[in-house]
Amino acid sequence: MTIYNFSAGPAVLPKKVLETAQSELLNYRGSGMSVMELSHRSSLFDEIICSAESLLRELMEIPDNYKVLFLQGGASLQFSMVPLNLAQGKKALYVDTGAWSKKAISVAKAISTLDVEVIASSEDKSYNYIPELPQTVDQAAAYVHITTNNTIEGTAYSTIPNFGKVPVVADMSSNILANDYQVTDFGLIYAGAQKNIGPAGLTVVIIREDLLNQTAIFAPMLDYALQVKSNSMYNTPPTYSIYMAKLVFEWLKDQGGIPSIFEKNKEKAKILYDAIEKSELFKSPVRSDSRSLTNIPFVTGNVELDKAFNQAALAEGFQNLKGHRSVGGMRASLYNAFPLEGVRAFVTFMEKFESEQGGK
Amino acid sequence: MTIYNFSAGPAVLPKKVLETAQSELLNYRGSGMSVMELSHRSSLFDEIICSAESLLRELMEIPDNYKVLFLQGGASLQFSMVPLNLAQGKKALYVDTGAWSKKAISVAKAISTLDVEVIASSEDKSYNYIPELPQTVDQAAAYVHITTNNTIEGTAYSTIPNFGKVPVVADMSSNILANDYQVTDFGLIYAGAQKNIGPAGLTVVIIREDLLNQTAIFAPMLDYALQVKSNSMYNTPPTYSIYMAKLVFEWLKDQGGIPSIFEKNKEKAKILYDAIEKSELFKSPVRSDSRSLTNIPFVTGNVELDKAFNQAALAEGFQNLKGHRSVGGMRASLYNAFPLEGVRAFVTFMEKFESEQGGK
DSSP: OOOEEOOSSSOOOOHHHHHHHHHHSSOGGGSSSOGGGSOTTSHHHHHHHHHHHHHHHHHHTOOTTEEEEEESSHHHHHHHHHHHHHOTTSEEEEEEOSHHHHHHHHHHHTSTTOEEEEEEEOGGGTTOSOOOOOSOOOTTSSEEEEESEETTTTEEOSSOOOBTTBOEEEEOTTTTTTSOOOGGGOSEEEEESTTTTSSTTOEEEEEEGGGSOSSOOSSGGGOHHHHHHTTTOSSOOOHHHHHHHHHHHHHHHHTTHHHHHHHHHHHHHHHHHHHHHHOSSOBOOSOGGGBOSSEEEEBOSOHHHHHHHHHHHHHTTEESOBOOTTTOSEEEEOOTTSOHHHHHHHHHHHHHHHHHTTOO | OOOEEOOSSSOOOOHHHHHHHHHHSSOGGGSSSOGGGSOTTSHHHHHHHHHHHHHHHHHHTOOTTEEEEEESSHHHHHHHHHHHHHOTTSEEEEEEOSHHHHHHHHHHHTSTTOEEEEEEEOGGGTTOSOOOOOSOOOTTSSEEEEESEETTTTEEOSSOOOBTTBOEEEEOTTTTTTSOOOGGGOSEEEEESTTTTSSTTOEEEEEEGGGSOSSOOSSGGGOHHHHHHTTTOSSOOOHHHHHHHHHHHHHHHHTTHHHHHHHHHHHHHHHHHHHHHHOSSOBOOSOGGGBOSSEEEEBOSOHHHHHHHHHHHHHTTEESOBOOTTTOSEEEEOOTTSOHHHHHHHHHHHHHHHHHTTOO
C-alpha cells in the first residue's frame, strides 16, 4: 500500500533525499564516516554547512545584507529570541492570527521589560481569516510580528504588509520555501525545519544585518549577533539536520526552485480546495481569500463522521489527517515534498467516501 | 583502509547503530515513513521517546525522583538554563577545571542578578589536574557546578564530591554513560549528545524533582518545570536524534551496560596511557591522578613533530587526532563506540612512528 503522509510536521520528506541519506549513512563521500560522526570543525562538514547556506540564498534570493543562521530550539525559542534581541527598549507589535501567533505574543509578554501591543487579530472568528492591518503603525516600534502561514487554522498571507521603517518579523515555519515571498519584505524570518526544510531540531533564521543587536544578550546561545559572528557555530550545531536540509535544498533546486514548486503547490491545493467546494459533505472553515496552500483543514460538521472518515482514510494509507484538536475534523498538510499523485488519490478517496455516505 | 575516528565530538557511533538506522531510513517498522517524517505526536514516535527514556533510566539506574529531559541547544544553553532555573535568589558555586567550566562560569556571570563564586580552580597549571575542593561550602548556595570530564584538557573526576545539602550540578557531556558515576551523587546532570549518546542537536538533562523551579522562567523553552510537565514536548523535539539515542542505548545495553563499557573504556585508555608512558617521544600533559578515560591529549613538545605525526596518522586512517588549539599536539577521544582494535592499531602506529624518528 502506498503511504501518503499528511503530517503537519515533522512531515514528509522527498524520497530522493531519503535515498541519498540512506546510501551515504555509513560512509559519506568515501570518508569512512557517517555525517553524524563528522567533527563540526572538519572540512567535510564545513562544505556541507556552506553549501546549505548558499543553496538557501540562491533559492530564496537572499540579498547579501541578510545573514543566515542555522540554530536550534524551533520557532518556540525564537518567540523569546526575537524580542530579546530586537526590541531592547522599544515597543513590539504583533498580529494575532492563530494558536502560534498567540504563543509568540504570550512569550513576548512574559519578558517583563517589554511593551507588547497586538495591532490586529482574527480571534473573533476562530482565526478563520487574515485580518486587515492598520495602514500605519508607531514608527518607533521595533517590529511587527506576523505568522505568514497558520499551520493549525489553515490561513496564510498572500501579500506581505509594509509598515514603512518598522520591519516585518515573520514566523514562516509552515510555508518557507513553499510560497513566493520576497525576503526583502521582511526584517527577520524564522522557521522550524520540520515542515519544508528537513528533520526537527533545526531552526533557520534570516536576519537583515542592520537589525542585529548592538548589545549582547545575557545568554550567548540566544544572541543573534554572536551566532552571526560564529557562523552558527558558537557551539556544536545540529550537523545531521543541516546535512538533511542541504539535500532538501538541492532537491528543491532540481525541481526548478521556488517559482516551480510554488506553481506545483498551487496546483495541489487547488485540487483539494476544488474537491471540498464541490462536495456536499466536506467544507472548509477558512474564508476563501485567506486560505493556506500548505495546510488545508476541512470538516464534515459531524464529529462521528469526521472520525469515520479519518479511520477509513488511514486504512487506505492516508496518514496523519486528523485535524488539530482546536479545529477538529481533518487537516491535509501539502508541503513541498507531498506528491501531486497523493492529492489526486486522496480526492478520489474523498469522493468515494462521500458517495458511500449517500452524498451526491 | 579502516578509518578510526578520534573526533572529540560529534564522534564515532556504533557501526551496528548506523546499520540499523540505514536499514530503517525510508521505512520505519513497516510504516512506509522515515522516523524523520513521523509526527512527534504519533504513537510510533511516542514509543521511541518512551523507550529512549526507559533505556537511559535502566543504564544509569536513574531513580524515580529524577526527571529525564530531551532538549536542544547543547551544554552551552544549559550554562544559562541551570542558573536561571536553580539559582533564583541564591548564590551559585562553580569549580573551574578548563575551557568549558570557564564558559559555564562566564555565562552564569552574565546573568546580572546572579551571585557567582568560583570555589576551586586548576587554572594555575593550565588545567592539567582536578583541584582539591573545599570540605564545606555555604549551605545556602543553590548548587556547586562541576565539569565531570574536561574534553579539551583531558582531565576527569574519579570521585564525585559531596557538599551536604548543596546539590552537585554536572556538565557530563564528554563522559556520560562512559564512567560509573551514581546519579544520586548529583542534583542535576546535563550532556550534549554528540559524544556518547548520538548525533549533535540533542541535550539530555537529568534533574532531581525537588530542584525543579517553582516559579516560571520568562522563556518557556528554558523552563525545566515546563519541559518536565510537557514530557520534553513543549514544542517539536529533535525526533531523529532521539531515535538515534534510543538505538545507542540499546547497543550499550547489549554491550553489558555501563559496568561492562566502563571496564572496556579503562582497558582502552590504559593501552594508550601505557604507550605514552613507555614512549620517549610522547608525553601526557595531564597529572596522573586526574586523567580522563575518554579524552587523552598527548604531545611531543615539538610543534613541527606534532604536525608530522598528525599527517602520518591521517595517512593511515587515524582521523581527527589534532589536539585542541589551546593544548596543541594530539588528542585521542576514546568514547564508548571507539573500538578496542582501533586503540591497538594506533599504539602500534605510534611505536612505528617513534622508531622511525630514531626514538628508542
